[in-house]
Amino acid sequence: MFTPIGRIIKTGCADFWRNKWVSQATVGVMIITLFVIVSFFMLGGVMNNVVDDLKARMDISVYFKIDTDEDNILKIKEDLTDLTQVRGIEYISRSEALARFKQRHQNDPLILQSLEEIGSNPLTASLNIQAVDPTSDFPFINQFLDKNYDTVIDKVNYQENKEIIGRVTSFSNSTKKAGVILSIILVGIVILVTFNTIRLTIYSVRDEIGIMRLVGASNAYIRGPFIVEGVIYGVIATVISTFVCWGVFRGLSPRLSSMLLDFNLYNHFTQNILSIIGLQIVIGVALGAFGSYIAIRRYLKI
């Protein structure tokens, strides 16, 4: 059992080396395939970052009745903080609200003058709430507020924000779907190109496969070295592709950072390096080995 396996591995390595031109071409195509796949992996990271960033900016504001006691509001804040759906809360007191209002309208004398004419602070205290998942959590938080604190709450701007939350959610879902579909199509194309390259590689040695059959080699013994070659293609392509990606993302990262909402491509690459290598090894080796296995089948019928 071990002797043929040893021979198969040795022969596969020797064939890879002796058939250099074909091996180089196949590895080259496979590098492109893996690079495209890694690029889509990175694109997925970028898209998630954009969507997360948009989601992080979404919040709802709870405005309290003007006579609501600050302690009461802080108690409500604590209650809300205990909810698992709540990611963050900011308390804006009446005076803080006034300061922010003045700051915002500092170039609008008419508004500032009107404020002075009123004499007192007309703004209410509020809580700005951010949810873990804006789509599903905001309705819950809104209900929670409605049910428990209806008497002190003046207004929750959930209804006004609902539409924009819906839009962002729908954008995020569509983006994910489009990303997945586009990835499947493009990755499918590059995989097909690699598979066809492997088929051509096997086609170039079809006569030899026939000879092996006629000399009495079993199908498994003939297939073995080709599968080993396929595995070698996958491993070498993974190593080269990883270095290429490393260089490309390192070079591009500073230039693209501002376009990608401060998303650091290079950091994302290095943080996920093990997954990326794993992904490439699995796809590269599976493509090489399975591609060879399938491609050789038709020549084993002699």
Next chain:
Amino acid sequence: MIVFDKVSKTYNGCHVLDNIDLKIAPQEFVSIVGRSGAGKSTLVKMLIGELKPTKGKVLVDNIDVSNIKSNLMPFYRRKIGIVFQDFKLLNFRTAYENIAFAMEVADLPYKKIKEDAMKILRIIGLEDRKDNFPAQLSGGEKQRVAIGRAIALKPEILIADEPTGNLDPIHTWDIVNLLIKINELGTTVILASHDKEVINSLGKRVVSLEKGKLVRDEEEGKFIV
């Protein structure tokens, strides 16, 4: 014992072999002769299980070759050595590796393979060319390697399909003498050829085919066109 029992082969309505009855005893040297297209190669291909007869049976030691399952075919073929006109060597393997390959597929141990392969290289006179690839060998040398590979597993039957077709007269006689020597050592040799001079000088059994039919079968026969 090899038996062709009323074997016919038809391709698209064209009879390549027509009702062939032929028996070949162990350790015989039989030449199968005929012009190109007479059906010699088809007969050989049926014997090695590359083609199936349209009618009739090809039996080798009472085993119907066309009934051998694909996964068992390699074991059957290891009992038969085959030499082709176009050598059919593995181009990315050296002379030594081509001979060793036949033994590797039979899962012989490394040591035995090395000893036997070197012995065969000595018999075929290519000990000093063992590390050369087929592209670095002459036609005669390639054919000697092919014969070396064919006898590597000490087969009971050696089939040579036009083994001298691509060789000059000197190399032709090298190969013929090698086949005679292998036969003398106890292997059945079936030589398919249209080389009149070679056949006539052998003084062995000659089976003549013409347009797919067996027209003559003579001990110490001649190639009569």
